[in-house]
Amino acid sequence: MVKHEDLKAEAKKLLESGTIKYLIAYERNARDGKAIPVFIKKPEEVDKITWDPTCFHNLVRFVVDEKRRKARQKNPDTRPVGVVVKGCDSRALVILLQEKFIDRKDVRIIGVSCETTGVIDERKLAKKLKGQKAKNIEFGPDENFVVTTEEGTVNLPASEIMADRCLECIAPIPVISDVLFGEKTKRSTPHPFGSVDKIETLSFEDRWKFWSEQLEKCVRCYGCRSVCPMCYCDECVADTITFAVTPDTTADEKALKIKWLDKSPVISENIFYHMVRAIHLAGRCIDCGECERACPVNIPLRMLNKKLEKEAKLLFGYDVGFDPDKPALISCFRDEDPGDFIR
């Protein structure tokens, strides 16, 4: 079990010694008992820190923000930021390190093991509680979650309300950390690509129908892209939300910039955006599930990325986000890689 006091003590130590400039952690929102990201700058504030099954956010997203912040400052504080990571989140850090987006010295990694269970899926929990509101959710013994509502406290089997990605998790323990809390328990994952396999049993026409219907719902709020730590491009090919314009960028350069997508949320543009994003995440998506969680219209987005993770594994034997010294998927090859598409 991960003890809150141990986490808080570590945070306090790091802040008091000035080793980190601030800590990105989880805080419990007293109102609905669920965790939200918190930025702890002073040692006195460490009591805010929580670790419970509602810590589903991928805090590595804010490590990306920190890099952007430093780039805007004249004399940035170059100390690392502390970040609390689960197993999946730690793999996001590995990707950022592989791609040299950040240096190892930019982060102080506080790993937390998910041990035998993962984090909850809010929608599954809401269905299970049938309208009752959860006030508190804790990790319990025997792979249960201890859920407190207005009616009382109940033990729910974690597998019934755990996020789908946790049921397919291949890294319950952070693969990189400066300090690790929780036990290094083994967890078996018989079907790491179960959700993708299910879709693949459908015929081609049914699959196209499924995805067309789903992506028709998209309102292009870009919640999926915005929440993803790996979508850090300043200029996104799918929709340039920020041009990298300097005083030297000529009018012709701006005029000739190709507008790949129209802003209209119609099926052609929606499919283009989501497919391009999925392909750009091949070998980079570590299935934190945040894109799917953020989506306000419940598009099963993680399946698109998961499919490409499966392709990476099957075609190229590539495991995503385990070793920061290994190259990125698209920047390396093996002699035995399939080449039948080269004619």
Place this chain on the structure above:
Amino acid sequence: MDKILAKKDFSRWLEALGAYDVYAPRLIDDVWNYELAADPKAISLDYPQTAIPAKKIVFPQREFFFEFHEADTDGYELKELLPGGKPAVIFGVRPCEGKAVTLTDLVFGGEIKDDYYWKRRNSAVLVGLACASPPSANCFCLSVNGSPHSKEGLDVLLTDLGDHYYVEALTDKGKKLVSEAGAVFHEAKPGDKKAAEKIHADSEKKLSRELKNIKDVPAKLKGMFASPFWDDESMSCIRCGICTYLCPTCHCFDINDEVESQSPLAGRRVRTWDTCQFPDFTMHSSGHNPRPDKAARLRQRINHKFQYFVEAWQNYQCTGCGRCITLCPVGIDIIKVVEKVRDHVS
């Protein structure tokens, strides 16, 4: 003049509305949204809150302004594409969404009228549903001059009395809609009115959230423009568009030309929703951006809703529906932010 409609007769009312495009809340993949009602018998108004508010029907996410195409004489022909088709009826509109439409009316009206908005707005009929209990855990309509049974912006208000609805036709459009299905309705009795009034009164006690004492917030915000408060509050913002796209009062939009053929040039000028939360919203062509960071953009959202709109229209630009709180992926809570502004000591 008020009527009663038995719930079992509800589909008969809908069947009488062949001259309208009927929208009602539908559950698709666990998300409620207003959709064209395919089967009148399948509609039930037993639902909490839609993800996308009713604004999408009078102010759709995408609409056409006009067509353009190159004409033979080396010029262009423009063809205006004003909305046409059947008028819309939207069932189940929550009072906060009705009030929100009166606020977008202020923006799209005035000295210069937006013909596209008004064509839809003038013909649309909003059939509201009083909130016997709050549709969302984050509802706070009472704190922003709204109420769970407010009639603002609505043409008809339905109150759920168990196995029938209390039906109040509020405007000429509403009266017409009710009269289209005449025999389906019965005259309301004094007891029905009392029951509806009790539900309305009780509903005001059920909201679990409030935003108290915000009278001085507009003035407070004016003084906090340069405060580092906004850096702290915006740290977890991921600059998506969820809060603003799903807000019933937000109205920002973009205009783009969508080209369908290069030669001869032909296409359409299209309006789509936009959001002040996207980084390039205010970016000049030169690269200069008056709102270059998240702090500036969060400040704009809060200031627009609780200061600028108040100065311009004497109304908060927020109807307390709570969608931005519920759906923000990182838990940014507008109630908490405004409370902090209220209590801020510089």
Place this chain on the structure above:
Amino acid sequence: MSANVYLPKLAQVISVKDEVGGVRAIKTFRTKFLAEGFTHRCGQCAMLSVFGKGESMISISSSPLVTDYLQFSILKMGRVTSAIHDLEVGSIIGIRGPYGNAFPIESWKGKNILFAGGGIGLAPIWSVLQTALLQKKDYGDLTLIYGARTSPDIVFKEELRDLKSKMTVHLSIDVAEPDWKEFVGFVAQNILDKKPSAVNTIAITCGPPIMIKTCIKALSEIGFKDEQIYTTVENKMKCGIGKCGRCNIGRHYVCKDGPVYSWAELRQLPQEY
């Protein structure tokens, strides 16, 4: 009967003049409506449409007293302005407007007017200058203090030569050039150098944001009160009519409540532009 505000009127380009070449090219266009057009007041702008590319909000720099054409000077900056620069005499564009508020020139009758412009910033205030010249007896002394980075960057070169016989003109460039005989330095410095009188005078300044800031400071130093200084602001715009929410500074929409502001008014707004 009000026409659809988003529907542009068609107009034909009747002349194109190269003001400044190179990477930061500026061209002056004159346009004539194909059918009924509109009249404008000094300081107002119009949305120019290049169909297929988009729209750009540009100040109308011709005087309202000139009815044969509308004049626009456009700096080539991005996609739409590049498309405008590709237009030729005879090209058809869309124009909708006039948008925004106007310089209160009626209330300036009997006063002296000082124009302080930099670069393309001369274009938005040119309409006032032309109107004042056409109604010379209604106004006091007219003075222009105008500068550009280099002498090729000066706009309205021929017109400025003619202007010297009709009013006081002080020019400047940022860095010395061999044949340049006038002031070398920024426009703000030239203001302090020439010290125009603030008595019964209105100052209008327009140019890049940094120039506006330094000029306002310089004008204040030589005795101009906040109410005597006017400027015209720009922001990214799309609808031009205060509905799309993009160009606001505080509760004002620059396209509707601006772009003309006195410094007294502008400093009340959030400094976010």
